[in-house]
Amino acid sequence: MLASLRKAGSLARAASAGQRRFLSIHEYQSVNLLNSYGIPTPRSIAAKTPQEAYEAAKQFDSTGCVIKAQVLAGGRGKGHFDTGLQGGVHLVESPEQAKDYASKMIGSKLITKQTGAAGRICNAVMLAERRDPSHEYYVAVLNDRSVGGPVLVASAQGGMNIEEVAANDPGAIITTPINFEKGLSQSEALDLAKKLGFKSEGAQSEAADIFIRLYQIFKDKDATQIEINPLGETSDGHVLCMDAKFGFDDNAEFRQKDIFALRDISQEEPSEVEAQKFGLNFIKLDGSIGCLVNGAGLAMATMDVLALHGGNPANFLDVGGGATPETVKKAFEILVSDPKVKSIFINIFGGIMRCDYIAEGVINAAKELSLTVPLIVRLKGTKEAEAKEMIRQSGLKIIPFDDLDEAAHNAVKLAI
Numbered sequence: 001m002l003a004s005l006r007k008a009g010s011l012a013r014a015a016s017a018g019q020r021r022f023l024s025i026h027e028y029q030s031v032n033l034l035n036s037y038g039i040p041t042p043r044s045i046a047a048k049t050p051q052e053a054y055e056a057a058k059q060f061d062s063t064g065c066v067i068k069a070q071v072l073a074g075g076r077g078k079g080h081f082d083t084g085l086q087g088g089v090h091l092v093e094s095p096e097q098a099k100d101y102a103s104k105m106i107g108s109k110l111i112t113k114q115t116g117a118a119g120r121i122c123n124a125v126m127l128a129e130r131r132d133p134s135h136e137y138y139v140a141v142l143n144d145r146s147v148g149g150p151v152l153v154a155s156a157q158g159g160m161n162i163e164e165v166a167a168n169d170p171g172a173i174i175t176t177p178i179n180f181e182k183g184l185s186q187s188e189a190l191d192l193a194k195k196l197g198f199k200s201e202g203a204q205s206e207a208a209d210i211f212i213r214l215y216q217i218f219k220d221k222d223a224t225q226i227e228i229n230p231l232g233e234t235s236d237g238h239v240l241c242m243d244a245k246f247g248f249d250d251n252a253e254f255r256q257k258d259i260f261a262l263r264d265i266s267q268e269e270p271s272e273v274e275a276q277k278f279g280l281n282f283i284k285l286d287g288s289i290g291c292l293v294n295g296a297g298l299a300m301a302t303m304d305v306l307a308l309h310g311g312n313p314a315n316f317l318d319v320g321g322g323a324t325p326e327t328v329k330k331a332f333e334i335l336v337s338d339p340k341v342k343s344i345f346i347n348i349f350g351g352i353m354r355c356d357y358i359a360e361g362v363i364n365a366a367k368e369l370s371l372t373v374p375l376i377v378r379l380k381g382t383k384e385a386e387a388k389e390m391i392r393q394s395g396l397k398i399i400p401f402d403d404l405d406e407a408a409h410n411a412v413k414l415a416i
């Protein structure tokens, strides 16, 4: 049950990532963006060294502060570092303590529910003025398929895992459709703030103002998601965003240059970054069969047929129609650098893509990398005969198939 769920999850991830990926930015960058729209947050300072963290914490000496690992993943509070330190968010009593935490966080990897077992490197921390909210809410702006437009999702049960709230108490989540052009009206926003239970009139109006402005950012910046958790209400009746996660639409990169300049590739899977440089559409997955395919649709079908035969793909890879022997060779290098890969399945439908280019790239890579994993190759279409002849003459141990099921069956068998 679990294994099949995991498989379904990774396939879904590959399917959506094949179309577009969402740029994510660090919390300290999100804070700047929120503040530039007049949205209040606790005062905060980013630090890249323990000494900088010490200096930053000095500025909050009277109030105390929080130190927060800047890693692009949710669930930091409940995460742990590879060095053993529990938690990516801590209350700090003194500048010395801030320095001590920073030295344990910076340069280490934080593992959370969203990072996978490998975790993500923490290269910076954020020191934020300590605030003790009397209540924590949840608010997000995102596009909703069923509504056919943006919605504001809010709950009075913030601070915790919203997926759990949605599962255990779906009535606790209020979804408000937003008019794409006009945004949220003052009265809609105020009604929502009252429904959520903000106590004083002042807090209600501050919350409403935040809702309206969050959508303005969402629209102006081509965001796909803004999530504030927690949105804190203080005992003296103020409202502030105490954590923020943004996602931005990759298709908007051309007109959101300032936002996309914030990309931090240290937070991305290195093999995916490398593949992107060569125009390869590559997503790393957790299985044992490396896949090299042309066309996103065929790549998805290939993963399905492997799953059908009981196998698990190690990646999604669409080399595209414009692949050359050089990019194919690069794709190969990326595949074999994954120690989990036990067999490689090359499934090519030659149309614009020429099978002999694939063969040339594969042969060169196999020779240069002195490949030991078995290669299962299915080539169909343009220059198929030439490609097959090249493979035959290469003298390499490449196992050719014409039938897709037979090829997949063998790729799975050889990966065990």
Ligand code: GDP
Pocket (backbone or CB within 6 Å): 042, 066, 068, 073, 074, 075, 076, 077, 078, 089, 129, 130, 131, 132, 133, 159, 160, 229, 230, 242, 243
């Ligand atoms: P996440 O775990 O990645 O979502 O990180 P958050 O920034 O949301 O921090 C985790 C939790 O730490 C929050 O949900 C808050 O409950 C708590 N927290 C963060 N900042 C403060 C603060 O200034 N004061 C207090 N009391 N709690 C805080």
Ligand code: MN
Pocket (backbone or CB within 6 Å): 229, 230, 243
């Ligand atoms: Mn949070």
